[in-house]
Amino acid sequence: MTFASAHAAAPQGMPPGHPGYPPPMPPAVELRSVARRYGSGDTSVTALDDVSIAFPPGTWTAVMGPSGSGKSTLLHCAAGLDRADEGQIILAGRDITRAPEHVLTELRRRSLGFVFQNFNLVGALTAEQNVALPMRLAGVRLDRRAVKRALADVGLGDRGNHRPRELSGGQQQRVAIARALVTRPAVLFADEPTGALDSRSARTVLELMRTVVDERTGQDGAAPQCIVMVTHDPVAAAAADAVVFLRDGRLVDRLAGASARQVADRLATLED
């Protein structure tokens, strides 16, 4: 199952197929017939079974499914955190299926951002230092203005000197988003980003993610933002452009522009 291809911004009124129409952009992440099994013999579990899916730039996709359906494994394999047993994974234009550790490290620095359910900020560092951390790890010259802007973009311009324990859960998650986006990665992987938040903080975080996808269109040179998000929450999933459903390691459905109720109903039928 694959999304429709995304295109760079075309001149107004130009129909697709016109000779001047920009060529389709390659997916930010693509899984081709990926399989992943854990254990061996009788205890073997197939977490992903022949999964093919592409996540184009400028799109936000939610991944849903019952417990044990393979959502997290899909995210881990797509992000190069786990190895696929079969198939191929293309990330930011590179085949990472058998990529060595240093290549994956380099990709994590330049092309990927992560947002976790439990924020995972470094407790010893201030919000500003947390946001600057990926740049410092990548050895690029620290652009303090970019760091401050990233914090301001998530509404925490005045909280730069606070340590994580001095911030609320929602604020910590916003710092984590600023940290994930400061290097302008091609793909943002989010693992239950609203799972530990109250509904108001969750709404703020989802609005923030929506803004990032809508506003980073690729016109400033950086690739349009792609977000892949694993969630249990139909409200969070409904904020995405599309929702894909997994069951027993297989992709079974896709809903585009669905409401929270529709997402919840579909999930309920899968869980039956």
Place this chain on the structure above:
Amino acid sequence: MWRMSWSTFRERWTLFAGALLTVVFGVGLLQASIMVSLGAEHPRIPAGSTPGETARIKDAYEGAGSLLGMTAMLACFLAVFIIGSTFAFTVAQRRADLALLRTLGASRPQVVTLLFGEALLLGLLGSAGGILFGIPLMWAQAYLLTSNGILPDSFAPHWDNGVLLGSVAAGVGMALTGSIAATLRAARVRPLEALRDIGGAARIMTPGRWIWGVGMLALSVAMVAMEGGADFLGAMLIAMGVSFSGAIGLSALSPLVVPLAGHLLRPFTRFGPLAELAQANLRDGKRRAAATAAPMIVLTALVVGLTAMLGTQAKAGGVDVKRKIVGEYVVTSNGVDARRIASVPGVAASSTAVTADISLTVTENNGTKRGYRKKVQAGIIAIDPAAYQATHTSRPVSGSLDALRGNAVVAGPGSAEDGVRRGSTAVADLGDRKVRLKVVARMPATLENNADAFFVPNWLLSEDMLAKAEAETTVKVASGTSPADVANRLRDLRIGKVQTVSAWADARVGEQMKQNNSVMMVLMGLSAVYAIVAIINAMVIAGTERRREFAVARLTGLSRRQVVRSALLEASGVTLIGVGLGLVVALAALGGFLFGPDGLEVLSVPWTLIVLIVLGAFGISTLTSTFTTRAATRPAPVTLAAARE
């Protein structure tokens, strides 16, 4: 990375407190030992000392020097060992943090740099503390050496500013060396571990632990297998070897062995849910239990094993001496008065050994042109060969005691290991003149420490020397005469102390034990301090990291007091296992003595020490566990159970 090292160090200083304390102790001890050693390099010999007194003072300084050398080496070894285990524990506790850094793009070399940066900071701060701590410790060490009689009261340590630079280098070196294994292990943390607790995060028995643990245990088993056929010296070497290899092996395998031993505590679970929870936690918290039990295993095995070994050696020396004497009494007097003993009615034979206050320079001509020269000042005994043979069964392994006439000398049991050969020459310095002597016989080695080094003929000593020298006369009572009557007659001479051979030998054993205890106190006291630091450290780190678990237990229905009691029961179980396994190692180490090597069925078990170790270990674990659990359960449980950070 360096800034991050500093931030982490400042933020999580409790994790590093134990390691920091260890570096402070290590640097302080090393510095103090070096300063005291420097003081011991130039013995202060009071004016007018005789050659014998000079020799004794020099020997004491030399002995203190080597003891301090061993102390310094042991301090370095223990510091590296404990920093290693502390770092391994802190890395294990911070695995998710390190995985997060890897997820954010940190490369493996960057993780290594971060942890080495922390180790460097630890080393620098520890050195600063160690330099300060080393000053009072230097005086304490000097006091310990003089008050135990190892060094004379005139001794003073020597301050040298250059040593301080060495202290900084040592502190940084200890911290970096100790952190190597944990740092390299941390570099292998996978980014995925930031998202879930898998793989290496759950694996405690690393290949290094397996290799080290199984290798050392195999070595121990091989040595134990040889115990049956070993002579006394072999049994001693095996005891020393097994104490070390067994302790290291079991502490490396402790994540496996301690939870397994925890099964033995199953009967206690009948005492209620708290005991059940404690036993389950002990088996489940493998890393925590192992980190606490390992230093207990090492401490108990080394202290009990080595003390028992030295005690057994002293005791066996006493038995050996008794076995080789044919007589009932030993009279201690001066050399001149000793002559009166032979004429006491009822004395069948007597032989006097006079401690000669002379020096001997032995020149060994072993066929090469160079040979070697050695000056001996202690353990030179003047005897009458015929009388000696009448009261002692020991005979030379080469030559004959009958040849100890004229200008002759016999290499005694104390120089049996030095390789002095028959035919070598020795020049005796008698103060006013020198006499050239020839080595005519060699005596076999004995089990006694400080055995006589050389026998010289008693004509060598002048009347004046004899009057000043200490003499021990072995007395054999004539058959048909009451030994008690002879003893009374000897006492009536009023020339000195009259003891039975048994009492005299026991007094020598007692003296040897006292010396052993002084040395063990200096060396093993140090190990005990380190072990205590390691135990407290492991328990404090574990307690702090268990705040959420305790909170969940309270939300499940346990009162704060019950949580504290359950943690205390768990700590007591770990202590029991740690000390128990240490005693098993010590028992295995001493097995060689049970077979009666060299016909000596002797074993000295330091029961008082064992009781003190058991009480000390339980005392420390009880106090630390209660304190840390109470501190960890102070906040309201709901705030901790909900905490994510």
